Amino acid sequence: MWSGSALRRARAVRQPRILMYHGIADSEVSAQLFGWQLECLANEFELLPLDRLVDRLARRSTTGHEVAITFDDGVVNHFCTVYPLLRTHRACATFFVCPGLIESGRWIWNMELRLRLRLLSATERQALATAEGCAGADVETLIGWAKQLPLPRREAFEDVVRQQTQNFDPAPAEVERNAPMSWDQLKALDTAVVTIGSHTVSHPILTTLDEAGRRAEIGTSRALLQSRLGRDVDLFCYPNGDNDAGTAAIARDTYRAAVTTQAGFAGADSDLARIPRIPAGESAALFLRRLHRPTA
Numbered sequence: 001m002w003s004g005s006a007l008r009r010a011r012a013v014r015q016p017r018i019l020m021y022h023g024i025a026d027s028e029v030s031a032q033l034f035g036w037q038l039e040c041l042a043n044e045f046e047l048l049p050l051d052r053l054v055d056r057l058a059r060r061s062t063t064g065h066e067v068a069i070t071f072d073d074g075v076v077n078h079f080c081t082v083y084p085l086l087r088t089h090r091a092c093a094t095f096f097v098c099p100g101l102i103e104s105g106r107w108i109w110n111m112e113l114r115l116r117l118r119l120l121s122a123t124e125r126q127a128l129a130t131a132e133g134c135a136g137a138d139v140e141t142l143i144g145w146a147k148q149l150p151l152p153r154r155e156a157f158e159d160v161v162r163q164q165t166q167n168f169d170p171a172p173a174e175v176e177r178n179a180p181m182s183w184d185q186l187k188a189l190d191t192a193v194v195t196i197g198s199h200t201v202s203h204p205i206l207t208t209l210d211e212a213g214r215r216a217e218i219g220t221s222r223a224l225l226q227s228r229l230g231r232d233v234d235l236f237c238y239p240n241g242d243n244d245a246g247t248a249a250i251a252r253d254t255y256r257a258a259v260t261t262q263a264g265f266a267g268a269d270s271d272l273a274r275i276p277r278i279p280a281g282e283s284a285a286l287f288l289r290r291l292h293r294p295t296a
């Protein structure tokens with residue numbers, strides 16, 4: 001009952017919405033919760049592929065009841081867990097993937113770094129932080145600090161952490177959640193269910209790169225995906241949401257639309273190179289609140 005009235009209240013706010021997910025797992029959005037969310041959306045909103053929503057935004061012909069679903073990072077979890085749920089619930093989504101990581105099989109750098117840093121004791125992390133010049137020694141502070149480093153410096157830091165965590169041996173559930181999908185998995189996804197978008201070649205923080213580096217990450221990822229998949233790739237997602245005017249200009253020249261991590265409705269006045277999204281929320285209550293107010 002309460003969720004029905006909350007949904008109707010959200011529906012009364014006539015604004016297109018793009019939901020942002022990263023993975024379906026008990027520690028974030030559970031499979032059960034995701035299934036419930038899909039049912040709610042099917043009942044009260046119009047669930048549609050992101051490219052169709054972009055068409056309407058471009059034509060300024062939205063109804064305000066549209067919802068598009070997106071998943072960032074292109075991990076195995078999206079193939080093994082998310083895709084079957086989308087099919088069961090007759091829903092659709094866009095997966096933003098990194099072709100360089102698919103090619104190499106390497107994890108997104110910060111996901112690997114997070115698990116490796118957790119293997120270190122507090123004393124070891126403190127020594128690392130002091131030696132590297134990071135003000136804090138907890139895992140998320142170190143990751144936030146590393147995200148701001150110029151690329152060569154960040155890679156040197158990753159090497160130091162790798163040296164100190166040679167016992168790194170992720171459990172199968174961690175591999176499912178963090179390893180990239182393979183090309184075969186990507187090609188096996190029904191194009192009527194999943195649209196593939198680019199999330200750069202290797203998931204760097206674009207604003208830490210020079211102009212040539214940004215162009216390569218934004219442009220080459222599209223070319224790689226198109227040649228491997230044999231279809232157009234028109235949608236882009238900024239890693240970590242980080243963008244600036246220069247980065248957005250390259251994305252605008254390369255793709256039909258790009259999404260950020262800024263919380264907001266995909267309003268008719270949205271810049272198509274910087275469309276806000278709504279973080280899906282790890283609980284039913286938060287999900288309902290954010291449909292109504294994205295920054296909740």
Ligand SMILES: [Zn+2]
Pocket residue numbers: 072073199203238239240
């Ligand atoms: Zn990402």
